[in-house]
Amino acid sequence: MSVRRLAEPQFQPQTFTFNEEFAASAQKWIAKYPEGRQQSAIIPLLMLAQEQNGWVTKAAIESICxxxxxPYIRGLEVATFYTQFQLKPVGTHAHIQVCGTTPCMLRGAGELMDVCRAKIHPEPLQLNEEGTLSWEEVECQGACVNAPMIMIFKDTYEDLTPERLAEIIDAFEAGKGETVPPGPQIERHFSAPAGGFTALGDEAAVLKGTSTGVKASASTKEKASAKAPASVKTKTPSKAAPIKAKAEKPALDDKNRPAGIARPDVVDDLKLISGIGPKNEGLLHELGIFTFAQIAAWKKAERTWVDGYLSFHGRIEREDWVKQAKALAKGGVEEYIRVFGKKPV
Structure with missing residues (x-):
């Protein structure tokens, strides 16, 4: 295990006190343990401190001890040993924990982390510019059947796509995280099969295999059908999955097409924006897009139009072209490095 240390002194508040609500919860936890064993409440009390403050401070550890x-050293040992405790400031609006264990990784957790790198910070456990968001990769969070998933505070968000995660991040960044329903982000009831209930929809199959050899009667089948939830749908096997129609490109005269300009004498190197290669740069030039400032000014509708025109399937939002373009327009590569912590690729 890597060494875990407390945050630097400049980040540490001088005091910590549980508020009225959390103080009451702390006393309930302490009361759960027999006389002389109250120190066993150290973990739940540290969790309460983290829930109240966002992260575990030195003052909180000492106050709980x-x-x-x-002894303070015992509390420090616990706080630094368990990785569930955040030892330095995290996002004030959301700290996003992306599950990176095998089931989630096989179903796209790597792409979710790319979204976090683009929209929050290139490195985990680092704050975005506003200090509102942070992220990290964690181990299994127990919803493997609904992979890939993340956790924010006490809630899990499952069955994610990169596009849906980008929307969730935007909501929390805007202070509207309560508008995002936790749990599966597709048409799924908790951990039920995607697409609806299918197992044991008919008792006849069960009765047919019993040792008594009793065959299911028509009335039995009717009862089984009556007992089945209204949402149950019987799937008819098909030889091949239906082929989805390819989405048509938006029309060039669409009102949401971003305004183009005549080719200026000095053209920005749009390839510095992650996601724009020589081919796409040429397509943007054909649309009259030549500068970082133009891309930085795109509204949501304009980004959606360009995304559809380039058949990018949400990539413009995932890689946050607008934020990249703003940095490059403001101060070139140096400003890009300052904002993203790395050179443009």
């Missing part, structure tokens, strides 16, 4: 009558 005082409550439990234990």
């Amino acid at each position: 005082d409550m439990l009558g234990m």
